[in-house]
Amino acid sequence: MTCIKMWDDNWSWTPLGHGVCVSLKHIRNASVICDDFAPPVIDIKFTQNSPAAHQLLVKEHKVRVEKTASRPLDRTLFVLNIPPYCTEDVLNRLFVQFGPIESVELKDKPSNPEPAEPKLSKHFTPKQKQGFSVGYIVYTKPSGVTAAKAHPQNVPLIVSTEEHPVKTGLQKWIHQYSRSLVPPDVLQQAVDSFMNDYDQRKEEEAERKKKEAEEQEEDEEGWVKVTKGAKGAKARPHSEAADKKALEKEGKKTKRKELVNFYSWQHRQSQREHIAELRKKFEEDKQKIALLRAQRKFRPY
Amino acid sequence: MKRKAAETPADGDKEMQSTESKHSQDEGERPTKELKSDSKKSSNAGLVRPLKVSNKELYKAPTPEELNQLKETESLFHCSLLKMQMEELLKEVVISEKKKRLVDSFVLKITELLHSVPETPVVELSDTTWLSKAEVPFILMPKSAKGKFHMEPPASVALIGSYPLGTCTKPRVSVDLMVTIPANVIHPMDAINQRYSRKRALYLAGLAEHLLSSKEVGTMQYSCLHGNRLRPVLLLTPPGKDGGSLTLRIHACPPPDFLKPGQLHPQKNKIRTDWFTGIDAPQPGGPDAPTPHYNSTVLGDHLPGAHLQFLCAVRDQCGAFKDTVALLKVWLRQRELDQGSGCFGGFVASMLVAYLLTSHKVSNHMSAYQLFRNALHFLASTDLTENGITLARNPDSTAPSLSDFHSAFQVVFVDPSGHLNLCADMTAHTYKQIQHEASLSVQFWDDPTMDGFQALLMSPKPLIRTYDHVFQLCGLSKLQSACKKLNLFSELMDHSGNYIITALPLLLSLLQRGLGERIHLLVHSLPPSPEWPVTSEPLKHKEQPPLSFGLLLNPEHLASALEKGPPADSPKAAEFRQLWGERAELRRFQDGSITEAVLWEASTACLKRLVPQQIINHLLQLHADIPPSCVRYVGGLLDNVIIVREESCGTGEEESLKVVQCYDDLSRKLWQLEDLPLSITSVQGAHPALRYTQVLPPVPFKLSYKQFDREKRSRALLPQDGNPCPVYITPIKVICHMEGSGKWPHDALAIRHIKAAFHIRLAEILKNTHNYPCHPSATHLDVWKDGLAFRIQVAYHREPQVLRELLSPDGMLLMRDNLQAQALEMDTQHRTLLTSTLHGLQQQHPCFGAVCRLAKRWLGAQLFGADLCEDAADLLVAHLFLHPAPNTAPSSPQVGFLRFLHLLSSFDWRNSPLVVNLNSQLTVADYTDIKNGFAASRESLPTMFIATPTDRKQSIWTRDAPSVQMLQRMVTVAAESLHVLEAQLTDATHTQDVRVAFRPPLDVYDVLIYLRPKQVPLVGSAVDPPSHEPSRGAQEGAIPGGVLPVIDFNPVSLYLTELREAFGDMALFFHDPYGGTVIAVLWKPNTFPPLRFKTGTMAARRVEVCEDKVSTVPNVEAILHDFSVLGEGLVERVVPRTEKWVV
Incomplete structure (x- = not known):
């Protein structure tokens, strides 16, 4: 997978309409000035009484290279430094105050939205890392993003409240353990549905191969239709290992004759x-x- | 946020620094030098690099000389390395010219002083009033003595011994100076009743008295030659700073022709019983018994000059003589055989080489290397206790015959005069020890895969680390009554009242008889030569340090608690009964025989290993009146660290065996399963418990359901919030390989799903046929069987390969390694192989498992559990058993553990690979291969490199950890632990707590997270368990069936995983996995300096705007708060130790 660099190394907080850049020198100056602006910060506390708070950094989502449907540029809020006990649900609850939310996505680090793969059941997805993460919050309207950015720092967001307690520690682990006891029939269902899907895909592929092979054959008049062919579809399946082996064999042969x-x-x-x-x-x-x-x-x- | 300046070295790593600071606290000045050399600056200095020699150099025409040299090294040595190593060693021990000048000038001064000793008037022998300051270095028992004495300047003063011979070596250079007592001071009849010896001592005292007033002498002490109290010597050191490195020994000797050697024949009596006892009436037993040891002591004083002459003649004939003796001395010294009473000192070593040369067993033209080897070979193959050797060419008619010597002494090596036995004081057991060492050394030498130089000459072999069990006799005065009990009166007289030396041979033979086949070897420490100042009286015999004995156990015969004797009617039965006393009883055996037998109480392997202790205590009490309180037995002191259950006193062998049996049963049942779409091709264990090395072996449990919640559908047990954490049930991992078949899909995801399907199917069948509660999941299948939990994982042998396959854009099939494939391979292939191999090792060496468990317990307790994985630790221990040089494979957990610490702390991890030749699959060529590969790419290889036959280039078990810093810390702590433990085990004065080595120093860490013991499931097995342990819903015992218990639920490890995932970039987390209630946190060194603001490095940091720059620093308060939030319910308190760092 190619990873496209989305952000400059230093996150430049360019304010609009600040200064007119005339010369190269000015531009350089401008970028220095940019760093003066502290990123919009929102404090986040675990409970109301927590003695210390983490800082969430929020910003509108901006990418130079690629645009994707799942993260529209104007409506997506990019959030940095989300503590491990904030799940997508919690984030949704905390940020819905700035406007109605379309989707919330949590990632280990800033990355492209993943292409849709065959959907895996949750029993087979590898466990997510529970560290600090980044989030993409898509609002239904662009106003949500601005509202979030305007949120004052000294009013902290509270993760765990009376109405919505967030389980951590022992309670969470006990919960996790009981969740891990998946009934066999549910598991079996997941396996079956995946394997059916897989078999279908295999069949389709086999069909396609067969068709291609047919096309390569001579017709009654002895003509072969020359096509570009699919990538990778060569007559002889070859691998690196086989190539190496052939070379080695050759080498041995000459050596034996010496x-x-x-x-x-x-x-x-x-x-x-x-x-x-x-x-x-x-x-x-x-x-x-x-x-x-x-x-x-x-x-x- | 800043670290305090004092704590922050300019470029040092945090760990480094903490290592060193710990160091200086613990042990002051000891070995910090090596560690420092590892800092970044010199990180490349001490590394072996592949050598580049230009082709021109390599292919130039050789000179004949060079050709010869190359050929010689090729044929004589395994490689030229050994030859060069020996040369270097010799350079190290030889005395420098500067030192020689010092010696010569000091000797000159002292000689002058000695010649100026004033004469004194003649007094009675028993009158010592003429001495004002110096005391007489002699135990005057009995007090009365006839004869007259006066001082007179010596007839001559001459150098003797190793210095003029040129075989004197560093360290502790001691130069012997012979002072000849003038003939008119002594009388030819003085040989009788210690008169000569007393005069000799008085003469020395007179010299000491004279020298006391001189400024030329630094310190002055008395000692005695090889622990023989009849031969005191005067030790002088030069004044000033040279004092420590040089000792001058002054021997007083009679004129060489003073007594006729024939008079001192070993069968003559020179000490009269009536004088010795003070009773006039002669003993009823007829004439007085011969006094061979006394005679040879007196005779020995006559011969030093002649011996020196003889040896000098030999030395002049053979060029390599001096080097050979030097090598032998180093060899003996490393084995603690060159000092004390009955030692095999440098003088005897020179005589041995002389014997080999004069008897033409070796040629004068051989190199030192060859001579040394031949000497060892001779020692290994010749039994001087049976067939003595003699240096005398044509002894005169009065000389005793070899059989005379054999009847008087245990070991016989006769000097050139034919009258003196050079090994008169040596016990047969000491000689057996020498033989054992020599044959081991020859064996190591012949093994081309081994570093013989290191094993033979460079590794010290202290008693405590060499022998499986060690015991000490404290309260030596008890030996006096032992002599009485053993009826050793005449021997006591022969040894002039030294009851220790008198009783020793008999005690040894007694123990040897009793221990019989249980031991390979019984050795004893040589009673050291005491040293005391000239102004105080000589030490009493009982004031000597305790005698130590070492046992080399024979594991084959160790397992039986029964000593089977001769049949009841055989004549030997009486002998057997005499030996064992009341413990002997008649027993009838299953084969119908009725024999005498002794049964010892030992139910577990741990207690069986300690049967020798029972035997020794019993025999010493019965035959020598030595109570068990005087025997300090050091053999199982470390065992209670790994004891599984207090009441049964077993160290886990029995529990592990049960687990393995249960597993065997399961594996058999798996094999027999039918109705599977593909058949099972192999069932393999992949868990330490299945190779006997699990620190806390799983114990069958029976659960009380009241303390648990229930899952709704399957009724499986769930942990209950609010209750103490339930008992930890270890899942024992079993890998189940399925048959390869075309039916397997060629796609990683699909394979995973198929495996899940297999888990479900297996669960169904096991549940139906055997009624085992099972729980299948996508990755494994948990089976609850007889109170043990097994975690079965289905594997497909081609899966790692499928994971590695990659299709390049042009359709080429590439193989690319990745982490996922490696991890899978590790689980399904490497770990299973290692488990079965080490299981085999356990069958050969019954204490392998126990050593592993001690070692891992120590690693865990010192918080290294996360840095050295269990498999790597087991491999390290396997190395001790497979490559035990310079020792033999350990047969007790204690000695194995000590050697583990020694290996960890002394191995040169930087420059050498640790090769563990499992199943002896590696050949010499493979070794070279591994070493060359290692040297060629050292930088890219793991810090701790362990090679095995199946893993020669990568060291898979140590690929990720430990890091350089952690390895250094491990080395330091291991050295310190070894030091502490050895001191405790050898110190007889008081019993101490060996658990000290298992308590980590916590003062080096930055934050301590204390856990609530109630929620730490393994706290009951901690090194220091709490006094009260809450009920965890389980008791021992097994009932088949039931419901699935809570398996593998350990809040502490879950908490650690979360901590490491969230804060692993900025801190290290340490914890003792075996019941530790503290998590120690250490900030990483690069955490605190402010970073420029980047999206990628924002985790748990806060923004700081300073002037015109945006930077980030760790949000420490929030992090500390997170520690308690993430561990809600488990964490008791978080203690930041801000004295080390400031926010």
Whole structure:
């Protein structure tokens, strides 16, 4: 998967209409000035009484390269530094105060929305990492984004409230454990549906291959239709390993044909090699000894 | 936010720093040098790199000399390395010219001083009033003595011993100076009743008195030659700073022709019983018994000059003589054989080489290397206790014959004069030890895969780390009564009242008889030569340090608690009964025989290993009146750290065996399953419990359902909120390989689903046929069987390959390694293989498992559990058993554990790979291969590199951890633990707590998270368990069927995972997985400096705007609060130790 860089290394908070850039120097200055502006920060606390708060950083979603339907640029709020106990539901609850929300997406780190793959049942998706994450909140209207950005820092968002307690620690683990006891029939269903799907895909592919093969065959008049063909569909399935093996075989063959110690120069050569080998070993050993001596490894006690 | 300046080294790593600070607290000045060299600056200095020699150099025409040299090294040594190593070693021990000058000048001064000793008037021998300051270095028992004495300047002063011979070595250079007592001070009849010896001692005291007033002497002490109290010597050191490195020993000797050697024949008596006892009436037993040891002591004083002459002649003949003796001395010293009473010292070693040369067993032209090897070979193959050797060419007619010597002494090696036995004081057991060591050494030498140099000459072999069990005899005065009980009066007289040396041979043979086949070897420490200042009286015998004995156990015969004797009617039965006393009883055996037998109480393997203790206590009490309170047995002191249940006193072997049996049963049942779409091709264990190395082996449990919630559909148990955390049930992992078939899909996701389908199917069948509660999931299947939980994982052997396959854009099938495939391979292939291999090792070495468990317990307790995985730790221990050089494979957990610590702390992890030759699959060529591969790519390989036959290039078990810093810390802590433990185990004065080595120092960490013991399921097995343990809803025992219990639910490990996932970038988390109630947190060094604002590095940090820059720093208050939020219910309190860092 190619990862497209979405953000500049330093997140530039360019205010609109601030200064007119005339010369290169000015532009450089401008970018320095930009850093003056603190990113919009929203404090987030676990409970009302928590002694300390984490800082959420919010900003409208901006990408230079790619636009996707799932994250429309004007309506998506990008949130950084979301603590591990904030699930998508919690985030939804906290940010709905700025406007109605279309979707919430949590990610380990800023990344592209993933292409839709065959939907896996939740029993087979690998466990998500529970660290600090980034979020993409899509509002139904662009006003939600501005409202969120305008939220004052000193009014913290509260994760766990009386009405909506968030389970952490022991309670959460007990909950997790009981969730992990999936009844076998539910699991079986998930397996069956996936395998049916898989078989279908396989069949389709086989069908397609068959068709291609048919097209490659001669017709009654002996003509073959020449096509570009699908990528990767070669007559002979080849792999790196097979290539290597073939090369090796070739090498062995030539080696077998060689005569050893047949000519006198060969004999001389092998003797020379032997002495060189001994010398090399000697030099290596000398080096090792020098090293050990430096480390005082010869003091017996 | 800043670290306090004092704590922040300019470029140092945090861990590094903490290692060193810990160091200086713990042990002051000890080995910090090596650690420092590892800091970044010099990180490349001490590394072996592949060598580049130009082709021109390699292929130039050789000179004949070079050719010879190369050929010699090729044929004589495994490689030139050994030869060079020996040369380097010799350079280290040889005395420098500067030192020689110092010696010569000091000797000159002292000689002058000695010649100026003033004469004193003649006094009675028993009158010592003429000495004002110096005391007489002699235990005057009995007090009365006839004869006269006066001081006179010595007849001559001459150098003798190793210094003039040129075989004197560092360290502790001691130079012998012989002072000849003038002939008119002594009388030819003085040989009788210690008169000569007393005069000799008085003469020394007179010299000491004279030297006391001199400024040329630094310190002055008495000692005695090889622990023989009849031969005191005077130790002098030069004044000033040279004092520590040089000792001058002054021997007083009679003129060489003072007594006729024939008079001192070993069968003659020179100490009269009536004098010794003070009773006039002669003993009824006829003439007085011979006093061979006394005689040889007196005779020994006559011969030093002659011996030196003889050895010098030999030395001049053979060029390599000096080097050979030096090597032998190093070898003996490493084995603690060169000091004390009955030692095999440098002098005997020189005589041995001389014997080999003069008897033409070796040639004068051999190199030191060859001579040394031949000497070891000779020692290994010749039994001097049976067939003594003699250096005398044509002894005169009065000289005793070899059989005379054999009847008087245990070990016989006769000097060139033919009258003196050089090994008179040596016990047969010491010689057996030498033989054992020599044959081991020869064996190591012959093994080309081994670093013989290291094993033979560089590794010290202290008693405690060499022998499986060690015991000490405290309260040596008890030996006095032992001599009486054993009826050793004449021997006591022969040894002039030294009851320790008198009783020792008999005790040894007694124990040898009793221990019989249970041991390979019984050795004892040599009673050291005491040293005391000249102004105080000599030490009493009982004031000597305790005697230590070492046992090398024979694991084959260790397992039986029964000692089967001869049949009741055989004549040997009486002997057997005499040996065992009341413990011997008649027993009838299953084969119908009725024999004498002794049964020891031992129900578990742990207690069976300690049967020798019972035997020793019993025999010593019965035959020598030595009560068990005087025997400090060090063999199982460490066992209680790994004891599974207090009441049964077993160290887990029995529990592990039960687990393995249960697993075998399960595996058989799996094999027999029918109705599976594909057949099972193999069932393999992949869990430490299945190779006997699990620290806390799973114990069958029976659950009380009241303390649990229930899952609604399956009625499986669930942990209940508010109750203590339920008992931890270890899932024992079993890999079940399914047959390869075309039916398997060629797609990673599909394979995963098929495996899940198999889990479901297996669960169904197991439930139906055997009524085991099962729970299938996508990744595994949990089976509850006889109170144990097994986690079966179905595997398909081609899956890793499928995971690695990648289709390039042009249709080429590529193989690319990835983490997922590696992890799967690790689980299904490497770990199963390792488990079965180590299971095999356990069958060969019954204490392998126990050593592993001690080692892992230690690693866990010192908070290294996350840095050295269990498999790697097991491999390290396997190395001890497969490559035990310079020792033999350990047969007790204690010695194995000590050697583990020694290996961890002394191995050169930086420059060498640790090769564990499992099943001896690696050949010499493979070894070289591994070493070359290692040297070629050292930088990219793991810090701790362990190679096995199936993993030669990668070291898979240590690929991710430990890091350089953690390994360094591990090395330091291991060295410290070893130091503490050895000190405790060898210190007889008081019993101490060996658990000290299992309590980690917590002061180096930045934050401590204390956990509520109630919610830590394994707290009952902690190193220091709490006094009260709440009920966790389970008791031991097993009932078939029932419902699925709570398996693998450990809040602590879940908490640690969350912590590491959230804060792993900024801190390290340490915890003892075996019941620890503290999580220690260490900030990473790069956490605190402010970073420029980036989206990628924002986690748990806060924004700080300073001047015109936006930077981020860790939000420490919030993080600390998160520690308690994430561990809600489990965390008791979070203690930031802000004395180390400031917010």
